[in-house]
Amino acid sequence: MPQSPSTRLIYVLLGLCILLASCSQFEDDYHAARRARAQSNDTTAPIVIGVAWNFTDEYNAARVGECANLPVSECPVLPLGKYDMLPLGVHMAVEEINANGGVLGGRLLQIRERDDNESITQGRLVAQEFAEETDVVAVIGHAYSSISIPASPLYEFNGVIMLSPAATSPHLTHRGFTRVFRNLISDDQIGQVLADYAFAQGYRRVMIIYRDEAYGRDLSNVFETEAARLGVEVVDRRIYSSVDFERIIRDWAEQEFDAILIATSSAQDAALFIKRAGEAGINVPFLGGDGIDSSDIAAIAGEYAEGTVVATHYHQDNPRPQLQEFIQRFNARWGDLIPDYQSLWGGVPDTWAALGYDAVYILANAIEQAGITDPDQLAAYMHEDFVWLDGVTGAYRFDEKGDVVGKQVVLLRLEDGEFRYFGEFTGIDDITPPPTPEPEATTSPEEE
Structure with a gap:
């Protein structure tokens, strides 16, 4: 017997309810597992920070070629493209922090990278993958507001801190989310x-x-x-x-x-x-x-x-001491490893290198100051109490929306x-x- 339109509508709505309930259950499971891991007091496990970015073909080739099994900091040569400075800033910050003993009495930071291919669909897939990996505390990314905004609910509802070093749209932080931040000024x-x-x-x-x-x-x-x-x-x-x-x-x-x-x-x-x-x-x-x-x-x-x-957001001639010292360290660390460093970047790190570097230090300082890795508690601390004055691109505090406050x-x-x-x-x-x-x-x- 054919179903009436109203009956079919009821079945569709029931199906949607079941789907939403199952998705919600998965979110609750990932969220709970992440909290449990953070509260386990495992002092030997690394603190994992994801990086979601639009990596160029040159960077991806280096990662899967001769450097496939090495961190980027150990690759002998880096034939990078024009937009690959951010991961270099990120990796340099991690190297420095780990060389100084890590955070929380010796826990090291670990970077996990994924390419969103400058695609909304791929960006959401990357966010979902990070959400399902319950050792990930926070993700630095994405490169564009058009990707960051649709990806952000997946981080928010799965209990992952999202810290964008590039998305400037006001809409990213104007939706009442508690785990979504940016470390650059907005539009x-x-x-x-x-x-x-x-x-x-x-x-x-x-x-x-x-x-x-x-x-x-x-x-x-x-x-x-x-x-x-x-x-x-x-x-x-x-x-x-x-x-x-x-x-x-x-x-x-x-x-x-x-x-x-x-x-x-x-x-x-x-x-x-x-x-x-x-x-x-x-x-x-x-x-x-x-x-x-x-x-x-x-x-x-x-x-x-x-x-x-x-x-x-940034210029290499800004006399801020932290910025000038960063440029010197960056050039000493990476300058000789990048064949086109002078022709592509003029021999200085760009905006994204500086903001990526700052993003790692923001998370590390917040974890150290708060004494926790639970993303829920850490996000609350970042909104209410976090202060870091020594950023390369400026001092950092966050408001209730997750926007940086007072940055020039x-x-x-x-x-x-x-x-x-x-x-x-x-x-x-x-x-x-x-x-x-x-x-x-x-x-x-x-x-x-």
């Missing part, structure tokens, strides 16, 4: 500081062009909100999905304004826009976030990009074809406005 902070900078520079009429993506929308929204608060008018705001900028540039060439915010994660797109705008006679400063902190800006846009300002935004200005460091800022009070012009002298009637 909220970057957008606010860019608007504060625009105001301090005397810009009162600003244009916004943003890419049709979460990063572009988030950054432009925060900038516009802060600009309105300060009395800076956003004269026009345009979205783009292709690099056919001609109509936007033609419309803007006929208007008066002081600066343009380019909110995009593609430095190549930004550089092309700057070049075409300059060729059309638009001669105003350009502002951008960490998405355009790239040598591509000068390489593509040339002289038209001079004076471009970006808000970002690095501002860079493009000069002579290179982005140069000119300060760290947290907001309008840190940014010195341009000098006020002296009023023109006038002649009173009595003096005539």
Whole structure:
């Protein structure tokens, strides 16, 4: 006898309930096993930290080739790609900590790596694999907000701490999760500081062009909100999905304004826009976030990009002592092992090396300070009591959402074809406005 639609719906709902209940049971099992392992007081077991990243083919080849059975720190040569600095920062931090006796009276750290292939589906699979490995206390990753956000519930509900060194979307930490953190500033902070900078520079009429993506929308929204608060008018705001900028540039060439915010994660797109705008006679400063902190800006846009300002996380010329010491140690450790170190990175560690290094030390210091490895208790400690002042990229504390508190935004200005460091800022009070012009002298009637 055929089933009625309502009967079929009941069966479907029952099936979903059974599936959800079984998934919940697995989550509870993994969570309970992780807590039990942490509370077993096994002082000999290593403390396992996962790394979920978009490793390049070069890195993966090194890992499965001559270095297949060695930690990356013991590979004789590292033919790495451009985005493989993060694992080097991670491994260097682990080496240093273990060489100094580990944590909790001698327990060593151990890194376990997995490649998310820059894929949401693979990212969730990686998160699930880490969740099922109950010796994993925390995972450093992922590289993109678009992967970090859908992967984060798998860490949260299976009792694993997630610490992202790269995901800047505000949505990552705005969902009430207790085990999800990031150790870099978010798009909220970057957008606010860019608007504060625009105001301090005397810009009162600003244009916004943003890419049709979460990063572009988030950054432009925060900038516009802060600009309105300060009395800076956003004269026009345009979205783009292709690099056919001609109509936007033609419309803007006929208007008066002081600066343009380019909110995009593609430095190549930004550089092309700057070049075409300059060729059309638009001669105003350009502002951008960490998405355009790239040598591509000068390489593509040339002289038209001079004076471009970006808000970002790190620069090698920052005089912070911890950062300068890190660069020296990193170069001594890895410089001779990377054939293209000078050509690909200019002979200095990049943003991700520094943030990966800091991420390991954050977890190690939190474990040492709290005296525990239970992720639930450790996460609570990180929210409430954790303080570490000696990070390479700044001091660290976390708020109730898992965002880093009080960390400064690095501002860079493009000069002579290179982005140069000119300060760290947290907001309008840190940014010195341009000098006020002296009023023109006038002649009173009595003096005539």
